[in-house]
Amino acid sequence: MKRMRAPFAAKRFVDEYFPRCQAAVLAGSVVRGEETPTSDLDIVIFDNQFEVAYRETLIEHGWPIEVFVHSLTSYQTYFRSDAERARPSLPRMVAEGIVLKDTGILSTIKNEAAELLNAGPAPWSDQTLLTKRYMLTDALGDLIGTQNETDALFIANTLAEAIHEFVLRTNGQWIGASKWIVRALREYDEDLADRFVAAFHSFYKTGNREGIIELTDEVLAPYGGRLFEGYSVGK
Incomplete structure (x- = not known):
């Protein structure tokens, strides 16, 4: 019926x-x-x-x-x-x-x-921005370094959410979850969303990590790039 x-x-x-x-x-x-x-x-x-x-x-x-x-x-x-x-x-x-x-x-x-x-959402504090840079850098390092393809799948999942959050929050935009991750990116920047999808599609289909690495470095660059050495919180 x-x-x-x-x-x-x-x-x-x-x-x-x-x-x-x-x-x-x-x-x-x-x-x-x-x-x-x-x-x-x-x-x-x-x-x-x-x-x-x-x-x-x-x-x-x-x-x-x-x-x-x-x-x-x-x-x-x-x-x-x-x-x-x-x-x-x-x-x-x-x-x-x-x-x-x-x-x-x-x-x-x-x-x-x-x-x-x-x-739009309230802007991140300077400390939050540093923490998010560190977390994104740390996850990227895990993806680059792991030889375990199963681990890499789930590290990539973490990076997908973290990249989308970093881009949108640093540009004063609302974030999404699940299917709303790409939708939220498209509302902000269609070209970036297309490259985001292409990078992760390539990884999940062929295992090629280069697109994800390049995209992560691109979104971090305006804020000082990767952050690991010297990061401190609560000291």
């Missing part, structure tokens, strides 16, 4: 499970036009009946549904937490989400989300 279209399924879900909520939005891949056969519905609920925020996963109307339930104030705590970790999951969902229900409060919340996203 063909499942119900996403907005209709989401609206019905809200009507059935949260009939007294003040607002609800549908976000995620179905809103961005990136839906796949395994996509779920990401629904954010604002309901003053709840004092504590919670998250729940269900299957309704042929769809897996992830629902994020907030009071009319709890979302602000999550906005701040997301901003501090530089990964604005909830603000992005609220800002991009399509309205399923609104009793007049959503424009304010959406504006808060948009302002947070536009502001």
Whole structure:
């Protein structure tokens, strides 16, 4: 049986499970036009009946549904937490989400989300920048030095996340996780994202490490290059 279209399924879900909520939005891949056969519905609920925020996963109307339930104030705590970790999951969902229900409060919340996203994350401190340079240098050294191909696979995974974080944070951009790593890079610099993908694709396909080494050195260069000797913290 063909499942119900996403907005209709989401609206019905809200009507059935949260009939007294003040607002609800549908976000995620179905809103961005990136839906796949395994996509779920990401629904954010604002309901003053709840004092504590919670998250729940269900299957309704042929769809897996992830629902994020907030009071009319709890979302602000999550906005701040997301901003501090530089990964604005909830603000992005609220800002991009399509309205399923609104009793007049959503424009304010959406504006808060948009302002947070536009502001970008707080810049790294000088000490954090040194630490991130050191960690990236250390992981690169592990990749260059290891003769164990299994170890190299997982070192490369660490480098992929660290390179993306270093580039984006030093340029005042939000970071991602999992599939959002490359998406976040593309939002900032498509050419860099293409070279990032090519370097890791080459490594995973052929074992060639040169692309990763060159890319790591490139992103470190404006900040003094590799850092190992002389790095100190807490002394």
